[in-house]
Amino acid sequence: MSKRELSINEIVRIEGHLDVSIYLSDGQVNRVQAKAIEGTRILERFLVGRSYLEVPEMASRMCGVCSAIHKVSSVQAVENALGIVLPEKLQKLRELLVIGGHLHSHVIHMFFFILPDYYGKDSALDLLPSDPEFVKKLIKIRKIINDMLKILGGSLVHPITPVAGGFAKPIYKKNLQNALNILKLLRKEIMDPVRFELAMGIPELEVKNTYVAVTDGKTVPLLHGDIRVFPSGKTYKPNEYQKVIKPLREKYSTAPHFLLDNRETYYVGAISRLNINHPYLSDAAKELCKEFNISFPMDNPFANNIAQLIEIVHYMDVAEQLLNDLISDPPKETRVDFEIKAGEGIAVTEAPRGMLIHHYKFNSEGYATWANIITPTAQNLKNIEKTAKAYTEALVNLGVEALLKFEIEKLVRAYDPCLSCSARFYKENP
Amino acid sequence: MSKSVSESVKNPYIPNLAEIIKIKSETPDTSTFRIKISNGSEFKFQPGQFIELTVFGYGEAPISISGGTTSKDSFEITVRKMGEVTSALFRLQEGKKVGIRGPFGHGWPLDVMKRKNVLLIGGGIGLAPLRPLIQEILRNRKDFERVILMYGARTPKDILFKDEFPLWSKKMEVYRTVDKGEPGWDETVGVVTVLFDEFEVYPEETIAVQCGPPIMMYFVTKKLKELGFPDENIYVSLERRMECGMGICGRCSIGGIYVCKDGPVFSYSTIKGLLERAI
Amino acid sequence: MNKKVKVGFFSLASCEGCYVDILNLDDKLLDILKYVEIVESRIFGIPKRSEELDVAFIEGAITCEEEIERAKEIRKRSKIVVALGDCACSGGKFMFKNFGFTGAKINQPPGKENFITEPIDKYIKVDYYLPGCPAKREEFVELVYSLLANRRFAEKPHSVCSECILYENDCLLEKGIPCLGPITQGGCGALCPTNGRGCFGCRGLYEDANIDGLIEAFKKHNIPIPDYLYELKKKLVEAAKHE
Amino acid sequence: MVSEKTKPSKKSLEVYLIKKENLLTLVSKLADEFEIIAPVRTNGSVRFEKITDINQIELGYIGHTKLPLKKFFEPPKEVLFTYTIKNDSVEIKDNLEQIAKEKRVILGAHACDIHSLEIMDKVFLGEYHDPYYAARRNNTIIIGEICNDTAEYCFCYYTKSGPNAQSGFDLLLTDVNDAYFVEVGSEKGKDLISRFSDLFEKAEVKYIDLKDEKVQKLIKKMREKGLPEMDKVYQDMVNAFSKEIWEELSKICLACGKCNYTCPTCYCFDINDEIDPERTSGSRVRTWSSCHFLVFTRVTSGEVFRKDRSSRVKQRIYHKLVYSVNEIGEISCVGCGRCIDVCPAEIDLREIVKKIKGGA
Numbered sequence A: 001m002s003k004r005e006l007s008i009n010e011i012v013r014i015e016g017h018l019d020v021s022i023y024l025s026d027g028q029v030n031r032v033q034a035k036a037i038e039g040t041r042i043l044e045r046f047l048v049g050r051s052y053l054e055v056p057e058m059a060s061r062m063c064g065v066c067s068a069i070h071k072v073s074s075v076q077a078v079e080n081a082l083g084i085v086l087p088e089k090l091q092k093l094r095e096l097l098v099i100g101g102h103l104h105s106h107v108i109h110m111f112f113f114i115l116p117d118y119y120g121k122d123s124a125l126d127l128l129p130s131d132p133e134f135v136k137k138l139i140k141i142r143k144i145i146n147d148m149l150k151i152l153g154g155s156l157v158h159p160i161t162p163v164a165g166g167f168a169k170p171i172y173k174k175n176l177q178n179a180l181n182i183l184k185l186l187r188k189e190i191m192d193p194v195r196f197e198l199a200m201g202i203p204e205l206e207v208k209n210t211y212v213a214v215t216d217g218k219t220v221p222l223l224h225g226d227i228r229v230f231p232s233g234k235t236y237k238p239n240e241y242q243k244v245i246k247p248l249r250e251k252y253s254t255a256p257h258f259l260l261d262n263r264e265t266y267y268v269g270a271i272s273r274l275n276i277n278h279p280y281l282s283d284a285a286k287e288l289c290k291e292f293n294i295s296f297p298m299d300n301p302f303a304n305n306i307a308q309l310i311e312i313v314h315y316m317d318v319a320e321q322l323l324n325d326l327i328s329d330p331p332k333e334t335r336v337d338f339e340i341k342a343g344e345g346i347a348v349t350e351a352p353r354g355m356l357i358h359h360y361k362f363n364s365e366g367y368a369t370w371a372n373i374i375t376p377t378a379q380n381l382k383n384i385e386k387t388a389k390a391y392t393e394a395l396v397n398l399g400v401e402a403l404l405k406f407e408i409e410k411l412v413r414a415y416d417p418c419l420s421c422s423a424r425f426y427k428e429n430p
Numbered sequence B: 001m002s003k004s005v006s007e008s009v010k011n012p013y014i015p016n017l018a019e020i021i022k023i024k025s026e027t028p029d030t031s032t033f034r035i036k037i038s039n040g041s042e043f044k045f046q047p048g049q050f051i052e053l054t055v056f057g058y059g060e061a062p063i064s065i066s067g068g069t070t071s072k073d074s075f076e077i078t079v080r081k082m083g084e085v086t087s088a089l090f091r092l093q094e095g096k097k098v099g100i101r102g103p104f105g106h107g108w109p110l111d112v113m114k115r116k117n118v119l120l121i122g123g124g125i126g127l128a129p130l131r132p133l134i135q136e137i138l139r140n141r142k143d144f145e146r147v148i149l150m151y152g153a154r155t156p157k158d159i160l161f162k163d164e165f166p167l168w169s170k171k172m173e174v175y176r177t178v179d180k181g182e183p184g185w186d187e188t189v190g191v192v193t194v195l196f197d198e199f200e201v202y203p204e205e206t207i208a209v210q211c212g213p214p215i216m217m218y219f220v221t222k223k224l225k226e227l228g229f230p231d232e233n234i235y236v237s238l239e240r241r242m243e244c245g246m247g248i249c250g251r252c253s254i255g256g257i258y259v260c261k262d263g264p265v266f267s268y269s270t271i272k273g274l275l276e277r278a279i
Numbered sequence C: 001m002n003k004k005v006k007v008g009f010f011s012l013a014s015c016e017g018c019y020v021d022i023l024n025l026d027d028k029l030l031d032i033l034k035y036v037e038i039v040e041s042r043i044f045g046i047p048k049r050s051e052e053l054d055v056a057f058i059e060g061a062i063t064c065e066e067e068i069e070r071a072k073e074i075r076k077r078s079k080i081v082v083a084l085g086d087c088a089c090s091g092g093k094f095m096f097k098n099f100g101f102t103g104a105k106i107n108q109p110p111g112k113e114n115f116i117t118e119p120i121d122k123y124i125k126v127d128y129y130l131p132g133c134p135a136k137r138e139e140f141v142e143l144v145y146s147l148l149a150n151r152r153f154a155e156k157p158h159s160v161c162s163e164c165i166l167y168e169n170d171c172l173l174e175k176g177i178p179c180l181g182p183i184t185q186g187g188c189g190a191l192c193p194t195n196g197r198g199c200f201g202c203r204g205l206y207e208d209a210n211i212d213g214l215i216e217a218f219k220k221h222n223i224p225i226p227d228y229l230y231e232l233k234k235k236l237v238e239a240a241k242h243e
Numbered sequence D: 001m002v003s004e005k006t007k008p009s010k011k012s013l014e015v016y017l018i019k020k021e022n023l024l025t026l027v028s029k030l031a032d033e034f035e036i037i038a039p040v041r042t043n044g045s046v047r048f049e050k051i052t053d054i055n056q057i058e059l060g061y062i063g064h065t066k067l068p069l070k071k072f073f074e075p076p077k078e079v080l081f082t083y084t085i086k087n088d089s090v091e092i093k094d095n096l097e098q099i100a101k102e103k104r105v106i107l108g109a110h111a112c113d114i115h116s117l118e119i120m121d122k123v124f125l126g127e128y129h130d131p132y133y134a135a136r137r138n139n140t141i142i143i144g145e146i147c148n149d150t151a152e153y154c155f156c157y158y159t160k161s162g163p164n165a166q167s168g169f170d171l172l173l174t175d176v177n178d179a180y181f182v183e184v185g186s187e188k189g190k191d192l193i194s195r196f197s198d199l200f201e202k203a204e205v206k207y208i209d210l211k212d213e214k215v216q217k218l219i220k221k222m223r224e225k226g227l228p229e230m231d232k233v234y235q236d237m238v239n240a241f242s243k244e245i246w247e248e249l250s251k252i253c254l255a256c257g258k259c260n261y262t263c264p265t266c267y268c269f270d271i272n273d274e275i276d277p278e279r280t281s282g283s284r285v286r287t288w289s290s291c292h293f294l295v296f297t298r299v300t301s302g303e304v305f306r307k308d309r310s311s312r313v314k315q316r317i318y319h320k321l322v323y324s325v326n327e328i329g330e331i332s333c334v335g336c337g338r339c340i341d342v343c344p345a346e347i348d349l350r351e352i353v354k355k356i357k358g359g360a
């Protein structure tokens, strides 16, 4: 009997700390554990007792990569609690900001975290000597997106402008015009790298998964919609999330794990969004799917990356549409008035890495009395374990165990995990 | 007042290039640098004036001229390694270029001291601006009556201009003290003011000039007043933060006067009348 | 400069926003790489090598034993340690992080009723601080360049307000929006107030912070006084006693 | 020093009229040659900016801009010179050459701001000449404007710097309904008129009266504030130096420095070097500083000469009303009210002086 444990410590090029342990005996894969080893920051605890003004600021600090969506989701949950309804145009501005954040995050993930894998390099910077022009192009792309984020959010990490009731600062027509110009520039630069990566393809691995994403039956929604499960087709209202999404504490991890209905692992992320909402992709995104023979549903866990690339194109189209709308008829107000009162608010949104839930209760003075945040990566951990097990088995069967460590890292990375936001429980001493 | 250097270039903010021609270590953290203006122009100054010293790549700092009255084109500064600019200066070797603006300000009142007793009081690096005055006095020794130097340093190692003291002692009375003695030190131990017990002074006929840390000047002045010195017979050289040296940057203002252009040497009667406390 | 400076990037409990913001330097980052070699960084994809380092940048607060050990290990092999960002500098979540959890009872993690996040300098010596949430990327460049040029890293001994006025912003206090600008150390270019939102103090206290004065100013503008200001005051009074 | 509010003598003064649309024409013509700096409304408040479009100009704004005109003469941050270090030699390149090339017109300066520049002149062009300031002053044409109304914080009447401008302008406009009444204050101004003579017409005497009426109205309105005359409080201030009031103020002053940065006559600065990482080139930069910061008087040994906040609160106010009289012969408050407007602690110079006069 040969029992052993293969551990992969501190997977690089992901956001946060994650170890993976694979327990093998006699060529059999017994168990795979995804262990969030992030020191705990128990953010919800910080939120309790804070005023509605501060809650989104602190919630934004869940994650430095996708701070835009955390900020906006948090603000949205606050607004729900206080009964604030945003005028349509401010809503559109919010969406624009979030798209900026998604583009920013997808670009980092696809070009800086994923790309080196396919080159067999440690770091995107290692590509510098062999292909400086390419690296410079990637950097230029980021710069363009950064310029856009700056216009809409006021800062690149932890955007400043979204506040309960709207925006902290007016965003003028000329700002929007600038953003539109920037977007056009982006389109010019980004299509080559997107095609390049789509052409590289992904490892073969078929695993049937359950996919969960926000849906509204009209678009690929980011900020508003119901919770849809695929393939079952079951749909839940945002305020029903606690009925289906059930937390599970694993002793080996500082992050909570989640199961659907207490039994099923599920996948959230770009792949789920598109498996569920692909009919509503923009024309250009659909074209691209055709060009690369992409059809839905995709059942390869690595296909999340393909979905992210498709999304880059889709989001640019949506952003352009939004900008054109807003430029032709810019928002007149910056912020709507509201009164502070007790209430409970939930925001179910789509972060770059998948479905995100912010849920707060406030007392009558506007101080948070309860908070719950469910991040995409935490929801994915169980599915990471499931697919990593399947992939390990496939590799062991192929007799390429030597590649195991590298390939499993690659698989984990395909999920675009973000540990700093998922790990929020205190690490109990064993 | 001599403004030769600032006049030779039109813009008073632009330093004149100068060369370090000699470095002499005085104490573990203090050295004397002899500096020569590069374009060969004359450098005239009065004892007590200061320059703005640039170490290129680091910045500027006000430094008193510590010697060289007799030379036409070079002078000395004695600098303690303290912060950014001064530390950078210590990394330079002979032959390297620095920048000089100035001289700035008003020096010691030599005319007032003539035919009087002179009491020089220095503390630490504060002896540096007194040195050109001492040199001047010794060169024209007969113009002055009794000349006394009181000097305090932290330890015997920290005493500046060690090899000049023997000569100075020959031509004037020298009293030294250190805060912390060590084996071999047979002179006084204690703060500068204890040296007042060593001799007798005649306040009316004596001009007292002092430079040292603010706390020293505070106590020395208090003592001088106790001894009966009239305000007009007490002079101090003040230190303040300064950036321009020309009374524009506002940093060295004390109750309406500027240490840089109105000082750094002041008669106690001037600063005593200020709204703000100067020492 | 002939030999490149070896640096490592590490993160403890944090959101990694500081690193993302350093990535946001974009082409300026390439300039820095002329002088700097990144020998260890998870986010740059450079795995643990346990080499000796010239400079270690540590992001994140300390929240558990492992992180204390990790910080000590990094300190041991680094000539210079830089606390990067508010989490590392102050324990995170801005200056009010450890102060007064008002309102409802807090869910305490089991067995750790007095759980608190700590700045790294509680456990190791820190040579430089880059405050802010996230740390300001331009300031990161400034620090790297000062180290290269053997210069002192310039302190920012002024208030956020003094930067706010340079943008000719209308003061938020006048609009009834709470702003910690008057007691917060500048250097950020008053980024938040300029974008219409009150300063949250992410850069730590301004050296002459007048907390009482701010409380008075809030009162004058009918702004409810956050509890943490009183807590902060208590802490400062205590700290002064210890001096 | 401006001592009395006299109205312009009807005979000796050259006065013109310019139609409002002609003023715009004038500005667009000047724009070919000069940078135009004018009041512009952004986010609700008015600030002086380089304009790119004459429609941005907002003449007739009431009160003050947040930052005064000093930002164009002593910028918040400016490079004085740059240098390169090569082997053993150093080459210095003075930025003055660049500055000397700029040509600017400032449009819409109010009386208090115009006078503030005259005060700054005494500092920067006094015993020592600051060539950077001098170059900018030389390069700049000032077209002032008489205020249409006084604002909450204005008290220029009590500092003898307004509401009429006596000197310090090249041209001075007064809005007289459909046109501006134009007074000439300098050779530069005269020059402008003769170069663009087709845009101006001779003003009838009645316009002098119109202007005078306007100024008198402003004076009347301001006098209702009942403040002490600031140039006559010197002795009271001197006597009040050790009064309790400063201790009280130091409790609420946040030492934030906004009052210094916003004041048109606060000029204190810092000088530092910035260099490249290879230490081969650098620049000497000057930045604004504030006497409210501890670092203002801190020297390397760690000594801070104005450590107590009360001494710093005092410094600014005494500099304006006392030290300035010793240094340049006049008070250096022009009554613009900016410091009162921007102070988060709502510290009000006028109230302080009133209290002191009242024996506080």
Ligand SMILES: Cc1cc2nc3c(=O)[nH]c(=O)nc-3n(C[C@H](O)[C@H](O)[C@H](O)COP(=O)(O)OP(=O)(O)OC[C@H]3O[C@@H](n4cnc5c(N)ncnc54)[C@H](O)[C@@H]3O)c2cc1C
Binding pocket: B050, B059, B060, B061, B062, B063, B064, B065, B066, B077, B078, B079, B080, B081, B082, B083, B084, B085, B086, B087, B125, B128, B129, B238, B239, B240, B241, B242, B243, B264, C152, D298, D299, D300, D301
């Ligand atoms: C009139 C006068 C004469 C002086 N003479 C001497 C002397 O002969 N020998 C000597 O060793 N020291 C002298 N000093 C003190 C010397 O200027 C400071 O030690 C020096 O400025 C420290 O600069 P730094 O860059 O090394 O220190 P840092 O602390 O790095 O200073 C940074 C900057 O702060 C400013 N600064 C700091 N301290 C002072 C200060 N005391 N005065 C003015 N600006 C300051 C300078 O602009 C300097 O560039 C004198 C100071 C004054 C005002």
Ligand code: SF4
Binding pocket: C160, C161, C162, C164, C165, C169, C170, C171, C172, C173, C179, C180, C181, C182, C190, C193, C198, C199, D258, D344
């Ligand atoms: S908005 Fe905040 S930072 Fe700006 S001046 Fe007001 S208090 Fe200061």
Ligand code: SF4
Binding pocket: D252, D253, D254, D255, D256, D257, D258, D259, D260, D292, D342, D343, D344, D345, D346, D347
């Ligand atoms: S603006 Fe007000 S609070 Fe700030 S330093 Fe000036 S007087 Fe003090």
Ligand code: SF4
Binding pocket: D259, D262, D263, D264, D265, D266, D320, D332, D333, D334, D335, D336, D337, D338, D339, D340, D349
């Ligand atoms: S002191 Fe205040 S009122 Fe006087 S000129 Fe300065 S900013 Fe204006």
